[in-house]
Every structure is written in structure tokens, then in C-alpha cells.
Amino acid sequence: MTVVLRPARSTDAGATGEILHGFARDNDWMPELHSCAETIAFCGWMIDQGWVTVAETNTGVVGFLALKGDEIHSLYLTPSECGQGIGQRLLDQAKSRQAQLSLFAFQANHGACRFYEHNGFAEVARSDGAENDENLPDIKYVWQRKGAENG
Numbered sequence: 001m002t003v004v005l006r007p008a009r010s011t012d013a014g015a016t017g018e019i020l021h022g023f024a025r026d027n028d029w030m031p032e033l034h035s036c037a038e039t040i041a042f043c044g045w046m047i048d049q050g051w052v053t054v055a056e057t058n059t060g061v062v063g064f065l066a067l068k069g070d071e072i073h074s075l076y077l078t079p080s081e082c083g084q085g086i087g088q089r090l091l092d093q094a095k096s097r098q099a100q101l102s103l104f105a106f107q108a109n110h111g112a113c114r115f116y117e118h119n120g121f122a123e124v125a126r127s128d129g130a131e132n133d134e135n136l137p138d139i140k141y142v143w144q145r146k147g148a149e150n151g
Helices: 010-026 036-048 086-097 110-118
Strands: 004-007 052-057 060-068 071-077 100-106 122-127 138-144
Touching: 004 086, 010 036, 010 052, 010 060, 010 071, 036 052, 052 086, 060 086, 071 086, 100 110, 110 138
Parallel strands: 071 100
Antiparallel strands: 004 052, 052 060, 060 071, 100 138, 122 138
């Protein structure tokens, strides 16, 4: 399977929105706060900001990463593509562009927490979720390129 990483285009809003909305729909612990149309519009907004890189195969867009500066806002894949190395490629590309990255992961998202910890992200804080829209406890992770802390 050939996977191409590329900057998202406005026409990718539907596919990225479906992936993001599907995550909320498929995980019982995740509240479904927005309609699919609202989620597509949000993804379109992130794309318009220039934050989004998509992973595309011959079947279409199968994942995306939204990066604003050094903060990862989203990294989601279609369920069928999880465990295929696509998320790793998206994350590695983000790491290659920044000396430091940060993100928040929901404590209930055990797979994501393991993925980030395996990729060198360190937990720096936990919250009860009062500061996020979903009101779910989360973890703040930070990754720093080796040697970057010395300037």
C-alpha cells in the first residue's frame, strides 16, 4: 500500500471531518458534541489555517494530522488503517519540522497515550477535563528533540 503525505486541500474537509466524527461515534467514552456537518466545517477551518497534513492511499484520505506551530491539535486515522504505520509517518513528519511538540490526549484514549509515550512524549500535566469541550480528563504531553533543550 502506497501512502502519500501531503498538505490538505479544501476538498479534503469532508474526508477529514468524517474521520474525526467517526472517532466520536465509535468510542463510547467520547461524547458526540457536534454533527458530522459541523465537524466537516471545523476540519475545513483547520485546513484553511494551513494546519492539516493528510495521509492518502489509493482508497482516498485515510488519516490526518493538524499542527499549529508546535501543538498537535488532531491526529486521527480511519479505524481500518490503525496499526499500519500511517499515524507514525504523520507524527514523524511533524517531528522533523519542530524541535518540540505538545498535545493533549484524553486519559480514556489508552491507545493514543501508549502511542505518544512510545514516541518519546513525556507527560507534563493532567487535568480533570474542565478546560476542554468534552469535559473529559486529559493528559498534556511534550516531546523534545534530543539536544534541542540546549539551544
